[in-house]
Amino acid sequence: MSQSKTYAQLTVQDRVLMGPGPSPVAPRVLSAMSLPLYGHLDPEFVKIMDETQNRLRDVFKTQNKLTLAVSGTGSAGMEAVIDNLIEPGDKMLVCVNGVFGERMCDVAGRAGADVIRIDRPYGQVFTPEEVEAAIKAHHPVMVGIVHAETSTGAWQPVDEIARIAHENGALIAIDTVTSLAGVPVEIDGWDIDAVYSGTQKCLSCPPGLAPASFGERAMAKIRARKTKVQSWYLDLTMIEKYWGSDRFYHHTAPISMNYALYEALGIVLEEGLEARHARHMLNHKALAAGIEALGMSYFTQEGFRLPQLNCVNIPDGVDDMTVRRRLLSEWGIEIGGGLGPVKGKAWRIGLMGHGSCPENVRLVLGALETSLRDLGAVKSEGAAVAAADHVYAASKA
């Protein structure tokens, strides 16, 4: 039979991924993605799943039996947590200080929750007292809060809030999509009942899976449900039989994505969590010094800035897209724009996982300085990179 058309093999251009995710993926992880596939019930694949669970427990710092990768991106992890833990009519308190807190409200409402929301301005964090007052006023069955707001770069302390939630009989679920493996996450140490994350941020794995973990209180709530979980695909009462020793078929696992996660977690643990957090912090400080040298300011509340996601105000008179387009076309750098009400007002510069390195800090600072200088917004030449280098030099002293 004649072929009417040929289809050239896919090629891609080089990118330096310095946005809010996906982050750059290490070659070892990309190699794992190209390994031939096992079947999802193959004894060898089951071993990979078991070891992936062990590695996830190490990275989440938990002993939770139900620790797994949900077969979807981070938002599927959010939906899995809420759909399983909420029954129609359950009161859920959601703390909203960014787009992902907003999303939690939306997802919880769709799950039939009686959603109570408290708000802080985008870029700010909640105090334990604010959350405590809302808990005491409304008696929710669960509190949902974002540990690392990807839309604003806000780093929300959650340990004290977890304690208050439990004192008042509520569960606590946290979003660690952008925090896991970039800053400390202590699921058992903080006594968190349910947590979800994403693979494409500080784990430096392609997007497609949502690591998640559920403690005993959460499992008890799920087991006591009077109604079916509304999502079949995300129903943990069935999924746990596949990830558990039964290996009961539920849905076909994304095999290659699981390979990649296995490998990415190995890299994280080989580096060590403490070393990894320290690396993220150092590169953040260097970037921040350069940002300051350019006369720019952070959007996010001081003292609560995620090292891996730097949300900085766009200088007055500078057009968002003009700069971002130039960074992409000239240097291959992707940084993120603002989300929601921050759109056009801030940039989000990611230094996540494999991408948190001095080379990227220097590259983006140099490119920003050049772009802003050509727009007349700054006058300096080399000041930003010099400021960053000063931080690196001081760290070695």
Place this chain on the structure above:
Amino acid sequence: MSQSKTYAQLTVQDRVLMGPGPSPVAPRVLSAMSLPLYGHLDPEFVKIMDETQNRLRDVFKTQNKLTLAVSGTGSAGMEAVIDNLIEPGDKMLVCVNGVFGERMCDVAGRAGADVIRIDRPYGQVFTPEEVEAAIKAHHPVMVGIVHAETSTGAWQPVDEIARIAHENGALIAIDTVTSLAGVPVEIDGWDIDAVYSGTQKCLSCPPGLAPASFGERAMAKIRARKTKVQSWYLDLTMIEKYWGSDRFYHHTAPISMNYALYEALGIVLEEGLEARHARHMLNHKALAAGIEALGMSYFTQEGFRLPQLNCVNIPDGVDDMTVRRRLLSEWGIEIGGGLGPVKGKAWRIGLMGHGSCPENVRLVLGALETSLRDLGAVKSEGAAVAAADHVYAASKA
């Protein structure tokens, strides 16, 4: 800081995937999986998405604007179709002749549907008259039916049923997880309103995405909804803004999986659908000749057997797992066991996509013959492969 442990790079053993999926993935697709990532809003990635949609339309044989890949495996595709098209209280008629029809009932029930089910024994198909009688008796808003039952290998004609559904004011949604790119699927030709598939069957792409397409009647039903779609993650009213020209951020797309799908679709279209279907049919006939030579029989109703998924009865006195374990350990061959009521009674031999080839037919027939002979269930030596070869020779005559 000291490293406490090293994590060796993942390696895998060779497998010949001849079960119900995942199927073997072509090297070109595996290579695409290991390409560096773009961001999900990168102009170059958007071009890949656009072209993926074009290729999906060509493979589904549709002009439907909303043709996309849902960010989950095939079951997420099922849930996306049902969650978007069904509102609480809507009557949905589900035709059940296998595990995936059962699953449709479960998913529809969770979406609040008033589920009417009609049943045929596993391995059998429905006649248009049976479905027509149920439609006329119950007046459903939608009929759900599985085009290719992965649990039984049954190949259900759906064109006449689609006509009847429309005559009676009902929509029709079909499951083509195992059929797409293996046997003809004509979404516009058959006037199908909604369809979903999976990547890991005859498209020979790793699992992780669910191709889906929605026609105008389906879109009208979605746009007229009075309630929010219960799944945020699968809400097409938002997802279509990301896949549409707005490129409005919804969730981070699984970039690498989209690369793989792009590449896998290119391979399918380069071969040509007709040639691909013919190849699947020829290899099926060769396998069937070998199965017959071994004195084995098909589980599935004659005349309605999927060429890509051969569901054969396990000979009396032969233990399912003894044979499957030997195939895996000695030849690296994975074939599938039975699902649900067929468990332990039948094997499912997949000849899907890249795996539908004479080499695999010969390999599995030889391995089965040896295994069954050693168990005393057959006496022949070489008869199965000879029977298959006879079919290949005749096809060239």
